Amino acid sequence: MSDFAPESWSPEEGAAGGPEALSEEAKQRFAAAAAAMQQIRREEKRSKKRDDQVAKAIIQFLGDANHARLFVLVSRLVARNCPSIFILAILSLIHAESLKTVEEYLAENGGKSAEKTVDEQLSLTTSGALDTETNHALVAWITRMQLVLSLSPQNILLRLMVDGRNLDGSVLQLATFVVAEFFEQHNRSAPFEKIQPLTASMLQAVFQPFMPQARKALSEQQAEAGDYEEDPQNT
Template sequence: MSELGGLDIGMPDEGVGGAPEALSEDAKARFTAAGAAMAQIRKEEKKSKKKDDQVVQVIMKFLNDEGNSHLFTLISRLVARDCPSIFILAVISLIDEESLNAVAQYLKELTDKDAHEIVDESMALTKSTEIDAETNRAMVDWITRMQMVLSQAPEQILTKLMIDDKNIDGTVLQLTTFVLQRFFESRKKTAEFEKLQPLTASILQTVFEPFIASARKAILEAGKEEEEA
């Protein structure tokens, strides 16, 4: 299982032959630093007033596309867990232009910076030479978008994705892997689902890491309140 500080991210048992490497240590360090900075500078007064209905409409349009029907169940599961829809949009923004625009608008209302300004786009995500510069840049922006969205409401998002204080629901890993697979296929690159999962798990671990402690604390405190009630 793939773990982060004792946190199980819902990764199937490892051992899949030919699996690609995870994020490079340099990439992990840079995204972790960026995430920590986002958490530090988050300001409550700058939270968006955008109605969630608008975001939901984008998701429903995406779900009603027959070409994306295989993603319907996974997105529906996250919606059923009350995962904030803006984070779902951030995940699928890698392959859906309307979702990308919605996330960009959301972030524009909250911060003066966009994904391009947070992390160096030329940073190599992996040590592999199979990812070309343009693909690498698009993935860096995507990872940064997910982290920027998460930084605005980390406890609200992560507590919905966590089954308990040590386990992440595997649905988010599956959805993110399918999105990454679709992205690579659109660029004429071979992308088997099982072989992409280690990379996806590494990406999600890096996105979540700066905010796990506060989310875990919120879950434990909620549990204590229920016991005392």
């Protein structure tokens, strides 16, 4: 399996030409869900207990030799100060402790679990290649990441953005390896090159609705930094 992935990736461009992508219905459903989440977004309720649980889950994951190939990618996101709860949301597809911690985080912030919001009739792809159980698990995973992102979109996206359009490629690479491992666990192996376009489509559904506000925040942040540098009192 190749470990190649782009250094950066645009969630608004998707994965053109990929052999598998989300159905239009799935894209529309996730976009609508994201819009609703932004309307009801609450201020994040941070707590020492939750922070400790997140740290514990990350440490437990990194201590599991079965996931060794993911360590470098997790470390790269940690180095970018990506909130650990979003890293756990990515890992939750294959790691029980991460799933438990994310569900507790969502409950603590007044949200529903992803499993309770999944539409059982939603088909993730147009080809129908995914069986019902796999389709359900992946839809729940997308929903879970979207729920976590909706609680603090700017805080998460600004840590991942390398410019106004692109995210650090490590997030796509990590998610692709997670999906690959999920398929292996369910006896559905496929090469990295085929899994990555599908994963890019899923992440596009997660990130795209929140990119405009993140881009605006980034521009404001850059403008403030420019004003600070130009102010002679700050030189």
